[in-house]
Amino acid sequence: MSTTQTEKPDVPAAGGNAPPGEKPSAGGDDAAPREKPLSPPQFILYLEGPAYANSLRQLTLWTHHVLLPVYGREITSTAPWCGRWWEHPEAVAQLHSLWLAWGELTGPGSAVVGPATWHRDYLTTAMTALRDPQGPFAGCKPGMHRPKEAPKVDAMDPFGPPPPPPA
Template identity: 45%
Template sequence: MADEEGLPDFEVPVGLFQDLEDLKAEVARLAGQVKQLTGGTGDADRGEASEGEASEGEEESAGGEAENEAGEGGGEEEEEGFPPFILLLDPPQYDDELRLLVEWVEGVLVPGYLAEPSADARWCHLWFEHPVAIARLHAVWLAWQELTDPATCGYTGPSVWHRDHLDPCLRELRPSSGPFAGCTKGEHQVDHRLPSIVPSAWSRPED
């Protein structure tokens, strides 16, 4: 017979309900095992975790590439941060560094600190042909770049530069026995510091 809603009237076997309950219990048991094996995450959680792992992996790879690039760039900065001794440079690096040094010496040092040359305070207008002068003035110039920057030296940098760098350098370059000893105003001698042949005390002069 049909009920009031027009649905068929039939009896459901009792065993079918028992089978359904058994299936539900089995599914619940399997789901519990899955959670234990996956660390307590379900399908949705596993999906989010996999996406999170992928994003973390991408971030790590991107971070690694950025670190590698930074490392490569950092190497250049470190190399730039430790200027080499100018006399050890080869062209064209030596020429470029010397050109910058000449601009500083002629633009800052000569007009600001060098008075008229004299016998006790010598100066050579071709100082850049004297390796000793190049080496000392280059060191003073490097110190000037560091010690006139408030970010690296504060307010005492200029005083330290005068005391520890400029004054000792000029004392070595400008005396009558310094590298410009053979250079006078309007004259220039590059080879005046080269050792000459010293006669041996064991040899006899020719008659």
């Protein structure tokens, strides 16, 4: 059915507001303007200020309410974890990428093999790297956080920052 400027289409336009659980139907060319599709979340290391804080809050909720209750194994000297993981940039990056993959592979509309793919391709790799004794939590123990110092860039490194100008 074709609609005119004064008629309302019977169904929402593609990308419009369909009720939860229903797919939007295609509307005519004269249908109301379509909503702008949501852009995918940006990787947390590219964010600053309020955008970083908001992403970290969402990551924290997922980590504390999904990841750790289900996949957080006992803390040992060979499998450390830091209760202040958000203070370890590598951990934030690893967990954020794990969370993004979780959303893509287990969310509505994902393939039925999505969760198995997430477990096989993302969970084990990320948790192994995070819980490695030489990983980002090396030196941290339950109830004790130890900040890690990043390696320093040699001033003579051709890819590092230029040396300061002569005085």
